[in-house]
Amino acid sequence: MERTKPIKMLQNEVLLRRLVMTHPKRPVIEADLSKLKAGFKGEQTSDYYVSLLPQNIYHLLPGLRLKDGDFYFQMDSVIITSKLIFVLEVKNIAGTIYFDLNNDQMIRTLDEVEEGFQNPYTQVQLQKKHLKNWLHHHKFPDIPIETLVVISHPSTILKNTDHKLQNLTYASNLPFEIESTYQKYYNKILTKKDYLKLKNKLKRSNEPLFLDILKTYQINKADILTGVHCPECNSIPMLRIARH
Template identity: 40%
Template sequence: MIRTLDGKEEGFPSPLIQIRRQQSHLENWLENHKFPRIPCQSFVVISSPSTIIKAPKSLKSQILHSANIPYKLGVLEKKFKEQLLTKPTLKKLSKTLMEKHTEEDVDLFAKYNISKNDILTGVQCPGCGQFPAKRTQGFWRCSFCKHKAKDAHLRTLEEYKYLFGNKISNQQLRSFLHISSRTSATKFFSTLNYVHEGRTKDRVYFIP
């Protein structure tokens, strides 16, 4: 796969090799968990509509723009008409996939070679994207575009969770959301209704 940017060509690993490996892993997983053999089809889907796809005719059927997904699914429905899995087996397969799924635990600071001091703190304005919006009278107000939002903090706390983990203290909340006082932060936690542990001074809350 080749990307041309500013007159420079750069090569990337073939996505076709990746999907064949993933297809093989899925087929082996199904077999190892005693599910019936079913047809597995793999495709490379390009999300950007401006991407130009150049490939041999034999491979073009496996590479498509995202807008072509509904058409491709229609073709597959016509190709595979026989029902191979009963509803109970489908339900069991779905449940097993969910049970065996594990989230990838990535240290983002190590991966991107950044420190915690590089992170912009505060609630980002959902209107213009500027930092930080200020909490006044139950709303987050942006000093740049004057946009106001009631729940803009929810996304910020979600981002905190992915960066630092799902535990957050009163002091950490104040620092990350730019809340001025401990009392204000305590009242803020009461509106979030997070599960917590510990007594008042060393209490930590769990971001769901």
């Protein structure tokens, strides 16, 4: 299962091509697209290092969005093995990162500016809880789930003076971290039949998020440029309607 661009990322790319350069919502959409691109690049980096693992043991399912009861949950990466499942939360953030676990927050410092982010440890633990519920609902064996927070930006500096950081690794260390954890488990929980069944069920159950992108950014349909892109400059000629 190959990782594809998030639908919102594709929608933003198309939307920007259909908005005039002076539209007041362009800066917000461009900023969101930049974050989406950074996240996607980080996930691709993570995928590369996971691909170095033996494919007959570790099966990667990227970007799964599943339903647990009335709620949807999305995981950056899921790796299935016969012994356990790995859930990865990937962060592609430059600068210096500090995990304030007491206040359940991740703080990034870049160019002397501090910015708060949701704690990825909390995110991945919630995903684990949802996945356990999902597996139970679909009557799969009770298989262990390990979580990892993955830092994909190679120059990111990690700082934490209050707690010893666990289940945290740089993307380049993923193959070693995953294999080391895998070796700690001795029993195979999934039979070959269960393994294939789970892999296929997860793929079929994936429900990518599709937003009403105009409603999301409160843009009127009348603001969208129509017509065909110029093959040379990729612009859309603005048609002028003659008035009589």
